[in-house]
Amino acid sequence: MSDHLTFQLGDFTTQGGATLRGAHLAYTTYGELNADKSNVIVYPTWYSGRHWDNEWLIGPGMALDPAEYFIIVPNMLGNGLSTSPSNTPPPYDRARFPDITVYDQIEAQHKLVTEEFGIERIALVTGWSMGAGQTFQWAVSYPEMVERIAPFCGSPRTSLHNKVFLEGVKAALTADAVYNGGWYDAEKWPTTGLRALARVYAGWGFSQAFYWRFGPPLHHSVTRLVRSVHSWERQLSPQQLGRVLYLLRRPEGSSLDRHDLSNSPERSRGESPRLIRERTSMGEGVREAPLYRPRAPGRRWGPGAEFA
Incomplete structure (x- = not known):
């Protein structure tokens, strides 16, 4: 299920004004589009992920069942398959690749959905983590098209705490002299920095509560900790380095760092929360001691929410 198709975006102009000549969007689909095109689900990829990483929720009898829905999984610009620093x-x-916002991602995906498939209505947009950020953006950019959204483990605006975390992860990688400000040699990867990033991420990818669940005895927790570090090292292999470097390269240029739906063109600051509330098909899940978005009095994304 990991093969992908390519949609030609043509000359794609970003929110910042740069024009990528001959841009393309890699994507794949699952299931069949029905006659009235009413069974469409758009499921964007997450940070550093590719379309096959989304397959854990796709399958017979699962939430995203190809026997019932036509599921489109677009790869984000910058993820190594769609137009990215490595193939532009x-x-x-490389380091000259322009800033890509979440708004840009949805503009590209909208062209795919409408021009390639002639789709006018989307039954559901869903996504995890950075995919959730794209899910929120779909509801704000094209509210007349999106019937409902189901974002999970994500937010309409990247929190300050999350930005601090991203800067720490980035610093671990870019401190490797081989990185060279983004002009590293294609034959010599900054693997020392990559391993450092993976070890830092092992403590951020899962919350403290994740590790608390496995103790005591203490050695079980330590064993799982070591395994999680090695898991992140394997996941962030040199093949993924290009897109990880791009998405983290500088605070003002990262899609994730800059993500804030209140900056969406043609939407007022108060309009975006309303559009999200009207299309959210599920409540916020219960989380115990979440790391990035802890519960706090007066902070919510439900009725009355604002991007303050």
């Missing part, structure tokens, strides 16, 4: 010719190759 000058003048926007």
Whole structure:
């Protein structure tokens, strides 16, 4: 199920004004589009993920059942399959690749959905983590098209705490001299920095509560901790380095760092929360001691929410 198709975006102009010549979007689909095109689900990829990483929720009898729905999984711009620093010719190759916002991601995906498939209505947009951020953006950018959304483990605006975490992860990687400000040699990867990033991420990818659940005895927790570190090292292999570096490269240029739906063109600051509330098909899940978005009095994304 990991093969993908390619949609030609043509000359794609970003929110920041840069034009990527001959841009493309890699994607794959699951299931069949019905006659009236009413069974469409859009399921964007998450940070550093590719379409096959979304397959854990797709299958017979699962929440996203291809026998019932036509599921489109677009790969984010910058993830190594769609137009990215690694496959873009000058003048926007490697470290020169322009900033891509979450708004840009949805503009590209909208072209795919409408021009390739002629779809006018989307039954559901869903996504995890950075995919959840894209899910929120779909509801704000195209409210007349999106019937409902189901974002999970994500937010309409990246929190300050999450930005601090991203800066720490980035620093671990970019401290490797081989990184060279993004102009590393294609034949020599900054693997020392990559391993450092993976070890830092092992403490951030899961919350403290995740590790608390496995003690005592203490050695079980330590064993799982070591395994989680090694798991992140394997996941962030050199093949993934290009897209990880791009998405973290600088605080003002990262899609994740800059994510804030109140900056959406043609939407007022108060309008975006309303559009999200009207299309959210599920409540916020119960979380015990979440790391990035802890519960606090007066903070909510339900009725009356604002991007303050």
